[in-house]
Amino acid sequence: MIQYKKINGSFDMTGKTALITGGAGGIGEAAARMFAGKGARLALIDMKDNVDDVARQIAEEFKTEAIGIRCDITDVEDVNRVVDAVMDRFGEINVLSNVAGCVDLDNAEDIDFKLVENQMNVNALGPFRLTQRVANEMIRQGKGGKIVSVTSQAGFIAIDKHVGYTMSKAALIGMTKVLALEWAEFGINVNAVAPTVVRTYMGDRAWKGKVKEDMIEAIPAHRFAEVDEIAAAILFLSCDESNMITGENLVVDGGFTIK
Numbered sequence: 011m012i013q014y015k016k017i018n019g020s021f022d023m024t025g026k027t028a029l030i031t032g033g034a035g036g037i038g039e040a041a042a043r044m045f046a047g048k049g050a051r052l053a054l055i056d057m058k059d060n061v062d063d064v065a066r067q068i069a070e071e072f073k074t075e076a077i078g079i080r081c082d083i084t085d086v087e088d089v090n091r092v093v094d095a096v097m098d099r100f101g102e103i104n105v106l107s108n109v110a111g112c113v114d115l116d117n118a119e120d121i122d123f124k125l126v127e128n129q130m131n132v133n134a135l136g137p138f139r140l141t142q143r144v145a146n147e148m149i150r151q152g153k154g155g156k157i158v159s160v161t162s163q164a165g166f167i168a169i170d171k172h173v174g175y176t177m178s179k180a181a182l183i184g185m186t187k188v189l190a191l192e193w194a195e196f197g198i199n200v201n202a203v204a205p206t207v208v209r210t211y212m213g214d215r216a217w218k219g220k221v222k223e224d225m226i227e228a229i230p231a232h233r234f235a236e237v238d239e240i241a242a243a244i245l246f247l248s249c250d251e252s253n254m255i256t257g258e259n260l261v262v263d264g265g266f267t268i269k
């Protein structure tokens with residue numbers, strides 16, 4: 011059962027340990043900062059070498075505990091090593107944010123199969139492997155938990171050249187629903203956040219020149235999203251204020267997918 015807890019709109023995360031993938035930059039780092047501001051302890055994992063520096067800066071700035079561990083989420087041994095390390099350091103994991111991801115765009119008739127496979131691995135299979143391991147820790151802990159994955163508007167609508175990315179994000183949306191159904195009995199909420207284009211390394215790489223201008227024109231809000239706007243949605247789904255929401259894919263798209 012997912013317990014009712016009295017809430018007051020503070021989005022408090024005091025005493026919670028959050029594991030965030032992709033925490034060394036972009037949306038993951040923004041979510042880490044927002045969690046830290048609400049009192050969470052952090053374990054950031056990322057393929058980037060600077061992940062521990064990012065964790066240290068956040069710990070200092072927000073006067074909290076944070077560690078950063080280099081990890082490739084597609085490597086099962088790496089994932090197990092990292093979860094063991096986080097459990098050793100903090101004793102439990104209460105919140106998991108699956109933010110790490112990658113994109114490679116090409117026409118469906120031309121795209122290299124390896125690029126499709128890699129997007130499936132990084133955006134769907136890796137997150138499942140980590141989520142399965144972390145959820146087992148949450149079930150053992152017996153205190154419930156919060157799991158939020160960053161999907162994409164491309165996970166449920168068709169966008170030119172996005173075939174591999176869409177396949178992977180549609181899989182992540184499907185995963186979210188099944189896990190929400192199965193793990194509610196353990197008090198675990200499983201949700202997702204589906205952004206439109208966000209101004210990050212990934213967003214800038216995928217949207218340039220005319221396609222960028224056309225996309226901004228097509229979004230009713232007439233702009234791309236900023237990282238803190240996505241982090242705020244992740245925070246909402248990671249604290250008690252959203253306890254009655256599970257299996258949701260919260261769209262943050264400035265209205266792009268209304269029609």
Ligand SMILES: NC(=O)c1ccc[n+]([C@@H]2O[C@H](COP(=O)([O-])OP(=O)(O)OC[C@H]3O[C@@H](n4cnc5c(N)ncnc54)[C@H](O)[C@@H]3O)[C@@H](O)[C@H]2O)c1
Binds near residue numbers: 056082207211
């Ligand atoms: N930026 C956008 O326009 C946009 C739109 C919709 C969804 N998203 C999703 O948001 C999430 C975050 O993306 P972002 O925009 O912050 O991009 P980003 O490139 O700034 O951050 C992605 C992070 O994931 C890490 N990463 C990639 N592969 C990894 C792996 N195998 N193991 C561990 N870490 C790995 C990278 O090192 C990087 O720090 C992604 O899942 C992305 O698909 C982004």
